[in-house]
Amino acid sequence: MECPTCENRCSIPNGGSGVCGMYANHEGVISERFPDQYLVMVPSAIESMPMLHYHPGSKFLQVCTIGCNFRCSGCVSWILTESLVAIESAVRRTSPEDIVAKAMEENCRGVMFCFNEPAVSFPTFKRVATLARSQGLLVGCATNGYFTETAFQELLQHIDFINLGIKGCTDETYAQFGATSASPMFRNLKASFEYGVATEVAAVYVRGHEDELLETARRVAAVSRDIPFQVMRFIPLGTAEASGEPSIREAEHLCQQLGKLLKFVYLFNAPGTSFLDTYCPECGESVIQRGFNGPMCAHVSGYRDGGTCGCGHTLPVIGAFEKESGAQVLGFFGGYKTISSLESIQTVLAFLGERRPEVVASVLHQILETDFIKDLYARTKTIDSYLDTVDHYAQLAGRTREAQELRIYIEDKVAFIREQAKGADRPYVYFSLGHPLVAVFGDKFECNLVEIAGGCCANKDLLRDETPGVALQDETLRQLDPDIILSSGGMGFPVEDVQAYCSHHHLDLKASRGGRIHNLHPFPASGRPDWILGLMQMANLIHPELFHFDMDRIGEDFYSRFLKVPFRAVRKSRSIPPAPTRLGSDGV
Ligand code: SF4
Structure with a gap:
């Protein structure tokens, strides 16, 4: 039987299913499996x-x-x-x-x-x-x-x-x-x-x-x-x-x-x-303003006169x-952030050594039965609540021993960094989401890590409402004038582009003059459990006189111990690499 829905035009045998796996042929009748x-x-x-x-x-x-x-x-x-x-x-x-x-x-x-x-x-x-x-x-x-x-x-x-x-x-x-x-x-x-x-x-x-x-x-x-x-x-x-x-x-x-x-x-x-704003095709004026709001998502931050430009031209926008x-x-709920949240649960489970599809599905099912994801944003703002969240997933997956091992590793490193940074000068550190004007909210996990690593987080001094994706003005960054700028890895804004932006916009910042603009790539600073490596890298960058973490060696140990893959496999993708059994001996 040929499936008539898409151009794959699968020929589905009796009792079988097509490429998508979502339709089955039962005695000559094609029907949905779910x-x-x-x-x-x-x-x-x-x-x-x-x-x-x-x-x-x-x-x-x-x-x-x-x-x-x-x-x-x-x-x-x-x-x-x-x-x-x-x-x-x-x-x-x-x-x-x-x-x-x-x-x-x-x-x-x-x-x-x-x-x-x-x-x-x-x-x-x-x-x-x-x-x-x-x-x-x-x-x-x-x-x-x-x-x-x-x-x-x-x-x-x-x-x-x-x-x-x-x-x-x-x-x-x-x-x-x-x-x-x-x-x-x-x-x-x-x-x-x-x-x-x-x-x-x-x-x-x-x-x-x-x-x-x-x-x-x-x-x-x-x-x-x-x-x-x-x-x-x-x-x-x-x-x-x-x-x-x-x-x-x-x-x-x-x-x-x-x-x-x-x-x-x-x-x-x-x-x-x-390039998320809508510009009038007649006069070039910005008529609708939008900000970045996570993957595949924008946020309307302003518009003029129901979509009519000052020149009188009305944009082809349908509806009010x-x-x-x-x-x-907001938070981790709505849009692709919901999907990212599910993926983050799967990722944590992988760090606990749990990749079996039926167990992952069972955990997701149990999470989706509740409003847990709705509160995930708040749950992952501090280290304690983050580790409690990992424990929750571990309990659902029967991986409490592994979660305990991860907790001990993380708490040990955090305590060491806190202790070493105690009493040191606290450079003024600004954390951006790639682009220098896109500030991470001051209460976010990354900002807490900055403080643990011995910095004073400039983001906490920014007055902002909850509106996501709104960029700062150049002047705000000029006034902050941080000693160090850190950005999360892989957001498409490498350090040289940050420097180029500052130079083009005449932002003569201490961080720029001192060569202290850094991207944490390939380490994350939130979300995945390897944020602990992001914290170590931050400590190296904020206090090079105090910290000398060998990140290549630590990365190799950490990923082979908790994720069972080599460090180089992690460097190659934004997501966690597949388990080694799926794609050859080293998971690459
Ligand atoms: S079975 Fe799925 S993939 Fe195949 S033609 Fe139908 S819709 Fe397309």
Whole structure:
């Protein structure tokens, strides 16, 4: 039996399933293996889908199932798609009625299907879409657009808005994801636009693929230059190579070129960029201001006169602005941050030596049964609460002995650093999220580490509300004038770019003059348990006269002891590398 849903057109044998693993053939009838089963249901701003020209700031109920018809290295939702076995028991059966009731109860404007591919749960999606629209809700989805022509026409009848994720414009590129051709995507993009569905596209930018992205933009422009074009700066997650990650400056340079082809070009995964704002195509004025808000997510921070520019030009934005909808994506809840939270649990378990799919799924299931993720942000602000959180996961997974070993390692190192730094001068240290103007909140984990490592954290002196992703003014950083600037690793803003920014903006800072701008790469400073190595690296950088941690040796010991992989494997990706048994002897 041929599956009619996507262009993979799997031939599914009786009793078997297709590429996505989500449909089965029972005696000549193809049906869903997990009907009405959802992993996540969370109210969130539409910018977390992301859609930027549709009901800006409005709250939608974000839902996802599991599985995908593509295999993309570096997928931002890899936990949902990489291994069905690892995740399938974490889903919960939820009727369309319950989803619609939840959307209404939360005052959502509608329902958006994100994170994984709706084609792999098409009947489920149609059921919920039909009911939601009958109740006056708006419905949309993010998809790779690889539906067959017939299935896509059916999809269009069920939705009001869509974000089509474009992988590139050549068959060779699509072949990397297990597909055969780029053509269906462009055919469906044209169909969607002509049908009148609010259409935006998202195209990933991997370093070295600039020409293909420009050609992709030309093909989108051939449909309409008004289609919002979202550039997703590639972040190497899962098994993807770190070398494919372009810097933010490289990505902004490309966006400038793309802006000659299309009217609305946006850059995601780039803290501090001005390419998230909407500029008037007539006069160049900034009309809608947005900030970075985690992976694949933006946050509306301001706009003028309902999207009308001072020159009188009205932007092609559908629906009213709802800045006060209560849909902000804060903490670790909402948008892709929800998925990142699930991945962070899986990561902690891996550091405890637990990678068995059925155990990981069972822990995720138990976590999702409660509101635990909602409070995860608060739970991971201090070392004590972080370690208690690890203990909680360990208990659910039966790994308390390993958690105790990790706790002892961490507490031992923290106590040593505290003791050594006691009484030392405390340099003024500013912690940024890559871009020098994107300050980490002063109460965050990283800032606590700065203080433990013997610094005085400048971020604590910044007066800010909870609005995420808002960049500081140059003048604020000038007044802070930190002795040291630290930034978290791998956010696409290398030290030389920070220096270049300071020099270009005449920021004559002590940190810059003293050569004390540092990136913690490859060590994290929060989230994963190897933040303890980030703390040691911070101590080396803040007090080189006191600390001489040999980070190469320590990294080698730590990762082989807790993660069972060599240090070099960790350097190559933003995510934890797979266990050695899966990809050869050293996990690389
Ligand atoms: S949805 Fe696509 S990948 Fe899944 S079984 Fe059908 S044709 Fe195959």
